[in-house]
Amino acid sequence: MKNKEKIIGSIVILCISIVFIIVGYTMSGPKESIKDKDYKDIFVETDKASEKKDANKSATKSNTTIKSNIALQSNAAVQSNAVEDSNIKVDIKGAVACPGVYEIKKESRVNDIVKLAGGVTLDADLYATNLSQKLKDEDCIVIYKKGEADKLQKSQSKSSDSTVSSSKVAKDIVNINTANKEELKTLTGIGDTKADGIIKYREENGGFKSVEELRKVDGIGEKTLSKFIDKVDIK
Secondary structure (H helix, E strand, C coil), X not given: CHHHHHHHHHHHHHHHHHHHHHHHHHHHHHHHHHHHHHHHHHHHHXXXXXXHHHHHHHHHHHHHHHHHHHHHHHXXXXXXXXXXXXXXXXXXXXXXXXXXXXXXXXXXXXXXXXXXXXXXXXXXXXXXXXCCCECCCCCEEEECECCXXXXXXXXXXXXXXXXXXXXXXXXXXXXXXXXXXXHHCCCCCCCHHHHHHHHHHHHHHXXXXXXXXXXXXXXXXXXXXXXXXXXXXXX
């Protein structure tokens, strides 16, 4: 009987011990899990912070690169504009190897663009060209052949004489609708009386409609009019 009680007591103690062991394991297990989770969270947060830092560095580097590229482009544009501003375009024609439009530096001379155009031809008249002349933008330089400059000068002289002659003829024409008494008296056969008659007629009739209308003025007939008809006009 005593042995049976001992056995039962041992079983009870064993059961109680097992229960304590199970309870203890259960209580200690979640704590470890919580700690592990905390460590994992810490590592995750650290990784995120590291990734964010790397992203910021990358963005900063990218912005720096963009700014650097913009600065380089701006400098290149400024330099390009400076080059354009320091150059001019000049047209060269005539007795040169390669006539055409050339881009050349400011303050260049005719001699410089002649060289760019391949030099002059054998029939070029360098005595008619000022090779030391400074160039400016949109200049047109003509290198004459021998004899061309003289012909051009003679042609211009004739044109000038013709212009002077035409001007003189125009100056000698008297406008009978606007001329004063003294101007009218320069006409052949017109004195004070006839000049006064011309002025009076045009004032009363609103001017002359034709030169032939002068015959209506007292004292002026066909014979008198024929003396100066080629010297008067109504315009």
